[in-house]
Each structure stands twice: as C-alpha cells, then as structure tokens.
Amino acid sequence: xxxxxxxxxxxxxxxxxxxxxxxxxxxxxxxxxxxxxxxxxxxxxxxxxxxxxxxxxxxxxxxxxxxxxxxxxxxxxxxxxxxxxxxxxxxxxxxxxxxxxxxxxxxxxxxxxxxxxxxxxxxxxxxxxxxxxxxxxxxxxxxxxx
Numbered sequence: 718x719x720x721x722x723x724x725x726x727x728x729x730x731x732x733x734x735x736x737x738x739x740x741x742x743x744x745x746x747x748x749x750x751x752x753x754x755x756x757x758x759x760x761x762x763x764x765x766x767x768x769x770x771x772x773x774x775x776x777x778x779x780x781x782x783x784x785x786x787x788x789x790x791x792x793x794x795x796x797x798x799x800x801x802x803x804x805x806x807x808x809x810x811x812x813x814x815x816x817x818x819x820x821x822x823x824x825x826x827x828x829x830x831x832x833x834x835x836x837x838x839x840x841x842x843x844x845x846x847x848x849x850x851x852x853x854x855x856x857x858x859x860x861x862x863x
Contacts, residue, residue, distance in 0.1 A: 734805070734813040738783040739770035742795055743862055744821040750843055750859065751791060751821065753832030761808045766846035768816070769793075769832070783817045790831040795819035801858055807850045816855060839863075 742751035752766050769790040773782030780797045787795050798818040806812040836846075840862045844851045 734811055735772065736779075737770055737772055737812055737814050738779050738786060739768045739814050739816045740783050740787040740795060740797075740819040741768055741801065741816055741859065742787060742791070742793055742819045742821050744837065747837060748863060749837040749839055750862070751793060752836055752838060752843065752846055753791060754834040754836070755831065756833055761806070761849060763808065763848050765848040766836075767849070770814075771831075779815065780817070783819065787819060788825070791835055792825045794822040794825060796822055802852070802855050804852055804855075 740751075743749075744751070751769065753769055754766050755764055769787045770783060771786040771790070773779055777785075779800075783797055784795055787793050796819065798820055800815055801818045802816040804814055806814055838846065840859045843859055844856055
C-alpha cells in the first residue's frame with residue numbers, strides 16, 4: 718500500500734477493529750481491584766460488571782487514554798504500569814480489548830454515569846461478578862496480584 722494513499726477501512730476484508738483500552742485498577746494498600754456495574758450496554762447486551770475503560774480519541778496515546786477513561790468513568794486517578802493482555806472480544810468480534818495494569822493513586826468525583834455502581838473486590842472474587850467471557854490468561858494474571 719502506498720504511504721500517501723488515504724486508508725479507507727471499507728476497503729479491508731479483515732483486520733479492522735474498534736480498540737478499547739481497559740484498566741485493571743489495583744489498589745496496592747487494600748490488594749483489591751476496581752470494577753463497575755453497567756446496565757444495557759448496546760454492544761455487549763449480557764455485560765454486567767466489568768473493568769473501566771473505553772475508546773481512545775484520535776491521536777491520543779493509549780496509556781493516556783486508559784488513564785483518562787478510568788478517571789472519567791470512576792473518578793480514580795491511576796498510573797498505568799503498561800499493557801498486560803490483549804484479545805478480540807468473543808461477544809463482539811470487531812472489538813479489540815487492550816488491558817493495562819493501573820496502580821490506584823487517589824479518588825476524585827467521576828465525570829459520567831457509565832457505571833451504576835463501583836466496587837473494590839479481591840482478585841480471587843473478580844470473575845464471579847462477570848457475566849461475559851473471562852479469558853483464562855487474564856484470570857491467571859489477576860489472581861497473581863494478591
């Protein structure tokens with residue numbers, strides 16, 4: 718493909734996805750992880766509890782996007798420790814999820830009403846809240862945060 722030619726995603730037969738950055742927010746003092754409850758998610762109808770995150774803005778660095786999304790959705794100020802896992806979401810094959818381990822710094826007021834409830838849970842309790850797929854590799858990583 719020529720470098721000066723504009724990319725039209727409709728020309729592609731494969732490999733075009735929506736990217737979501739997801740924060741695994743870990744509080745090192747309490748050894749817990751932050752999750753939020755969603756209702757009526759338009760893309761994943763069975764979604765209930767999940768990790769905070771969302772789509773990056775155009776020209777936004779992914780690390781900055783995950784910190785922004787976590788803060789907007791939960792009010793948590795975090796430091797990203799880097800990506801830990803990525804996958805195509807089985808419930809919606811056009812979404813790529815990139816998970817970042819984020820260290821909890823402090824809590825402010827959240828900006829939006831993305832979640833109806835927030836909860837801090839122990840790593841071994843996280844999976845029981847999820848009604849959507851929970852990848853075994855991600856599960857193993859989270860269990861090792863104890």
